[in-house]
Amino acid sequence: MEAVKTENLVKVYHGKETVEALRGVSLSVKKGELFTLLGPNGAGKTTFLRIISTQLLPTSGEAYVLGFNVLDEAEKVREHIAVVPQDVATYGNFTPWEYCYYFSLLRGMAKQKVKEVSERALKAVELWELRNRTCATLSGGERKRAIIAAALASDAEVLMLDEPTSGLDAVARRKVWSVLREMVEQGKTILLTTHIMEEAEMVSDRLAIINKGQLVAQGTVEEIKSLAEEKFRVVVEGSPNLLEKFANNYSSVSFGSKRVIYVNSGDEAIELVRKALKSGLKAEAAPITLEDVFVKLVGGVELNEH
Ligand SMILES: Nc1ncnc2c1ncn2[C@@H]1O[C@H](COP(=O)(O)OP(=O)(O)OP(=O)(O)O)[C@@H](O)[C@H]1O
Ligand SMILES: [Mg+2]
Numbered sequence: 001m002e003a004v005k006t007e008n009l010v011k012v013y014h015g016k017e018t019v020e021a022l023r024g025v026s027l028s029v030k031k032g033e034l035f036t037l038l039g040p041n042g043a044g045k046t047t048f049l050r051i052i053s054t055q056l057l058p059t060s061g062e063a064y065v066l067g068f069n070v071l072d073e074a075e076k077v078r079e080h081i082a083v084v085p086q087d088v089a090t091y092g093n094f095t096p097w098e099y100c101y102y103f104s105l106l107r108g109m110a111k112q113k114v115k116e117v118s119e120r121a122l123k124a125v126e127l128w129e130l131r132n133r134t135c136a137t138l139s140g141g142e143r144k145r146a147i148i149a150a151a152l153a154s155d156a157e158v159l160m161l162d163e164p165t166s167g168l169d170a171v172a173r174r175k176v177w178s179v180l181r182e183m184v185e186q187g188k189t190i191l192l193t194t195h196i197m198e199e200a201e202m203v204s205d206r207l208a209i210i211n212k213g214q215l216v217a218q219g220t221v222e223e224i225k226s227l228a229e230e231k232f233r234v235v236v237e238g239s240p241n242l243l244e245k246f247a248n249n250y251s252s253v254s255f256g257s258k259r260v261i262y263v264n265s266g267d268e269a270i271e272l273v274r275k276a277l278k279s280g281l282k283a284e285a286a287p288i289t290l291e292d293v294f295v296k297l298v299g300g301v302e303l304n305e306h
Contacts, residue, residue: 001067003158003189004029004052009061011047011213021047023213024061029191030206031066034184037193038200039210040298045193046086048210049162052191053083065158082156086163086193088147092136096127096146099135100153107154114153121153124179126172141168148176152183159183161192165199177203197291211298221290228293230262232269238281246279262288 004027011022021044029035037045050056052063054074062069068076100118105111122128125145135143144167151159164180165173180190180203194200200207201221208218217224225231236246237258250272252259263269269285276283 001031002028002064003031003033004035004063004065004191006048006052006063007061009048009051009063010059011044011051011056012059021213022051022058022061025210025213025215027208027215027218029189031189032184032187033205034180034190034192034203036200036204036207037191037210038195038197038207038294039193040195042212043195043210044213045195045210046162049083049160049191049193052077053081053160054078055083080156081158081160082151082154084147084151084159084161084164086166088144092134094135095132096122096135096138096142096149097131099146099150103150104153104155107156109155117153117155118149121149124152124175124182125149126175141172144168145172145176148179152179156188158189158191161190163193163195165194165196173199197289197294201290209294209297216297225288225290225293228262228288228296230264230292231288232263232266232285233288233292234261234263234269234272234276234283234285235259236261236276236281236283238279242279242281246276246281260292262292 007026009022009025013019013021025048037048039045047056051058052065052070054070054077064070065077066080070077097118100121101114104114104117119128122131125148127142127145127149130138130142135146138146148161148164151161165176168176177199184190204221206218206220207224209216209224217227235258236243243259247259247261250261252261261272263272273283273285
């Protein structure tokens with residue numbers, strides 16, 4: 001049985017304008033994996049997470065968490081999940097310690113265990129020193145980490161985190177990645193959303209790319225990368241004249257004074273670097289990144305207008 005499974009999930013918001021936020025999303029998250037929903041602003045990530053965490057009703061389609069239907073068995077679903085929303089509104093008078101402690105206590109954990117898991121979670125996100133400060137006196141990133149700690153301290157089987165690292169600095173972000181990986185090694189299932197490619201590439205066992213309410217691809221990082229024909233990227237840099245002359249022979253993407261040229265094989269990449277160096281340019285070859293593939297996939301998506 002999958003940790004999360006959706007079939008043809010549709011969400012239409014009826015406000016002043018009608019917005020089709022999800023246009024038939026079918027995906028499955030296996031138990032014990034870290035699954036990332038990757039997509040740009042407005043793609044539908046939060047909408048998806050709110051539906052599967054029973055906070056929002058779908059317009060049509062089906063969604064299950066650990067086999068429980070989010071509509072008919074919402075209570076059961078809630079027993080098994082912990083959620084970190086995108087915009088955390090913390091209670092200013094609560095301390096990080098109280099967040100972890102009471103949230104776990106409310107879930108029915110024994111007091112001694114609650115103390116242990118709270119301590120471990122707060123140390124994991126490096127909030128232990130700040131555990132007795134009220135949230136009103138903490139920075140935005142510290143508050144976010146307090147909520148992440150509360151989710152980590154819960155005994156929930158499935159953790160759902162909506163952009164858990166947004167607003168965190170590079171060090172805190174890496175710390176959260178490694179904590180999440182540890183949780184997965186211990187058997188938890190994690191579903192998170194992000195628009196940061198590096199994050200998706202670093203932490204995911206599998207991921208889905210979502211754009212304008214539609215799934216564009218689903219699989220491991222390697223599987224998704226294999227969707228692009230080109231396997232290597234060569235970055236060339238130099239004076240505009242030289243660059244223009246050189247890159248015109250290839251299809252390339254320009255970023256200021258740099259051009260990225262995509263090629264199919266390592267041999268082609270090396271050959272290209274050699275030629276570029278000979279022409280007096282700087283050049284560097286590397287395997288394509290998830291970001292390269294993302295731009296190709298999302299840039300080329302055709303949506304049926306309704
Ligand atoms: N309550 C609402 N009423 C109307 N439209 C909404 C509502 N909430 C979201 N939308 C629209 O639905 C689409 C998907 O929004 P959603 O918040 O799910 O995106 P997201 O992928 O989480 O984006 P972000 O990366 O910015 O958090 C957007 O076009 C958004 O404007
Ligand atoms: Mg969102």
